[in-house]
Amino acid sequence: MKYKERDLWKNIKSGDFHPVYLIRGSESYLKQNYTKLLADSVIPAGLEAFNLHRFNGDTASLEDIFTAAEALPAMCEHTCVVVHDFDFGALNDAQRESVSTLLQDPSDTCVLIFWQDTKPFPQKTKAQKELLKQIETVGAVVDLDGRSRADLVRFISSECKKRGCSISGPAADYMVDTVGEDMSNLVSELDKLCNYAEGTITEADIDTICTKTLESTAFKMIDALVAENFDAVFQSLAILFEQRTEPAMILGALTSTYVDMYRASVVQRAGQDASVLKKLYPAAYRSDFKLKNAFRRSRKYSPAALRESLEILADADARLKGSLEDNRTIFEKLLVELAEVRHTC
Secondary structure, rough: OOOOOOHHHHHHHHOOOEEEEEEOOOOHHHHHHHHHHHHHOOOOOOOOHHHEEEEEEOOOHHHHHHHHHHHHOOOOOEEEEEEEOOHHHOOHHHOOOOOOOOHHOOHHHHHHEOOOOOOOOOOOOOOHHHHHHHHHHOOEEEOOOOOOHHHHHHHHHHHHHOOEEEEEEEHHHHHHHHHHOHHHHHHHHHHHHHHHHOOEOOHHHHHHHHHOOOHHHHHHHHHHHHHOOOHHHHHHHHHHOOOOOOHHHHHHHHHHHHHHHHHHHHHHHHHOOHHHHHHOOOOOOOOOHHHHHHHHHHHHOOHHHHHHHHHHHHHHHHHHHHHHOHHHHHHHHHHHHHHHHHHOO
């Protein structure tokens, strides 16, 4: 079976466990937490020492994993074997055949969980695709990717309540803008915020306490450029250099934002909307927020100004890579040129 988060949640609640799970996807926080929730649901509290077996995929042998999977449970219905980052791509033909044999007749007293955290399941060869199909047939392949923005806002609110504080919907939305969509990072920042804030978390608290993503800083720099608030522009640049952010990453974030604006401008002039960009670039525009802001910012520029801005950014990239000029000076000149181009095109 193929599962999404909701399907896995229902399956765990039902207690009707599959013999094999492959947990994968882009959201590390969800993968880790659902792996733990699944294992905790399979094995009653207090019986973990006898029935829960954990393996590191980098060091465990197939023999060790198979032996654990075939062991009989003690004082409960199932054993549970959790394998973290098993390297399916490194299997030779004989090893892959051994795994296939295990999947053909899995133990009815063991729940085997492959938790792919940093090692994606490879699907380059026919044999690898067949192995994945086997897991789908006998068990569940679970894809846990990033949540929608609305779900993240609800998640932040829920996590705040657990910590004895509160946050409004707009402030939670602002936190996603500032911190990013990675759930592990959001939880880490919430721990700091709830220790700092007195009851209700505000946007000012988020600005004071949270570590901002490079993308959110780039957004703020461009908004400040549009507003001709040069103090804010150069203050953001100073912070990035103080944090020893790689110049190439700063330029990449700025360039990405201008590319988004240019695409939005082209789409708007063609009488189309954001859905066109989501279809053309699904990986780039998972977030509606990113698209919404691209369209909003693009209205401040003419198409000629955006094209000229992209040329200025390309020139700055060449100077960063091939010039002896100080990196900070390159960025200071770049930001001045980007500010001027709105009035000259």
